Amino acid sequence: MENQVDWHGRAPNREQGEQALKELQERGEATWR
Amino acid sequence: MPSAVKFPAPGRYRELERKACAIRQHVIRMLTAAGSGHPGGSFSAVEILTALYFRVLRVDPRQPDDPERDRFVLSKGHAAPALYATLAERGFFPLSWLEDLRRLGSPLQGHPDMRKVPGVEMSTGSLGQGLSVGVGMALAARLRGSGYRVYVLLGDGECQEGQVWEAAMAAAHYRLRNLVAVVDRNGLQIDGPTEKVLALEPLADKWRAFGWSVITVNGHDFSELLPALESVGYAQRPTAIIARTVTG
Numbered sequence: 001m002e003n004q005v006d007w008h009g010r011a012p013n014r015e016q017g018e019q020a021l022k023e024l025q026e027r028g029e030a031t032w033r
Numbered sequence: 034m035p036s037a038v039k040f041p042a043p044g045r046y047r048e049l050e051r052k053a054c055a056i057r058q059h060v061i062r063m064l065t066a067a068g069s070g071h072p073g074g075s076f077s078a079v080e081i082l083t084a085l086y087f088r089v090l091r092v093d094p095r096q097p098d099d100p101e102r103d104r105f106v107l108s109k110g111h112a113a114p115a116l117y118a119t120l121a122e123r124g125f126f127p128l129s130w131l132e133d134l135r136r137l138g139s140p141l142q143g144h145p146d147m148r149k150v151p152g153v154e155m156s157t158g159s160l161g162q163g164l165s166v167g168v169g170m171a172l173a174a175r176l177r178g179s180g181y182r183v184y185v186l187l188g189d190g191e192c193q194e195g196q197v198w199e200a201a202m203a204a205a206h207y208r209l210r211n212l213v214a215v216v217d218r219n220g221l222q223i224d225g226p227t228e229k230v231l232a233l234e235p236l237a238d239k240w241r242a243f244g245w246s247v248i249t250v251n252g253h254d255f256s257e258l259l260p261a262l263e264s265v266g267y268a269q270r271p272t273a274i275i276a277r278t279v280t281g
Contacts, residue, residue, distance in 0.1 A: 003279060007072050007073040
């Protein structure tokens with residue numbers, strides 16, 4: 001999603017949402033270490 | 034174009050970084066469930082909102098109408114998902130409300146409604162108007178002899194609106210040192226890169242020319258955001274914070 005104009009006003013579909021959540025959770029775990 | 038922005042490595046603000054991560058997760062869930070909304074501009078504002086609501090703003094969710102509370106106006110109202118997630122995490126309303134973003138009858142609509150959502154100071158969405166509201170709020174504080182501060186978050190594309198500059202001129206004219214405009218400088222808008230649609234640079238110089246103190250920060254780095262947001266009141270003029278961010 002980063003620096004992509006298309007994501008200004010388009011919601012993710014279910015698959016994209018799950019992928020984004022996975023990436024966020026991995027990033028969050030890196031923060032919590 | 035804004036120079037490349039990097040997310041800092043986890044550091045001394047781990048609690049804020051965790052909160053920001055949680056807010057991002059809420060935003061993704063909300064938008065995926067709603068099937069519509071604005072992820073890019075919501076994500077670019079997350080650290081700014083986290084810094085404000087968990088460190089800077091003098092607000093109490095138990096007393097959302099306290100007349101001495103600091104005010105925050107989300108002028109870029111399409112970033113409402115990020116504001117809602119932040120307000121819910123802060124305790125203004127239950128997290129369960131987030132599941133109903135953009136549903137018929139839900140208080141959490143696509144753009145914030147001050148009549149329906151605790152913690153929302155102004156209904157926004159029509160761009161260019163929030164700074165004018167902030168000027169009014171800041172002036173009201175002075176007239177009442179109140180010490181509250183006013184923060185307004187604008188989009189960078191929003192700064193193409195003429196009303197923003199009228200408000201900026203008024204703020205400097207009235208020497209509103211209790212007013213802060215934060216520009217979410219992510220470089221993109223609905224029609225493409227800001228510098229191709231209607232170039233904004235040199236943006237910091239423009240705010241200075243209108244009589245504001247200007248600070249430029251990495252909008253995802255709490256070590257830069259927090260000192261900038263707390264600097265309000267030290268200058269005899271309003272403060273503009275150009276927060277370089279990444280959309281999405």
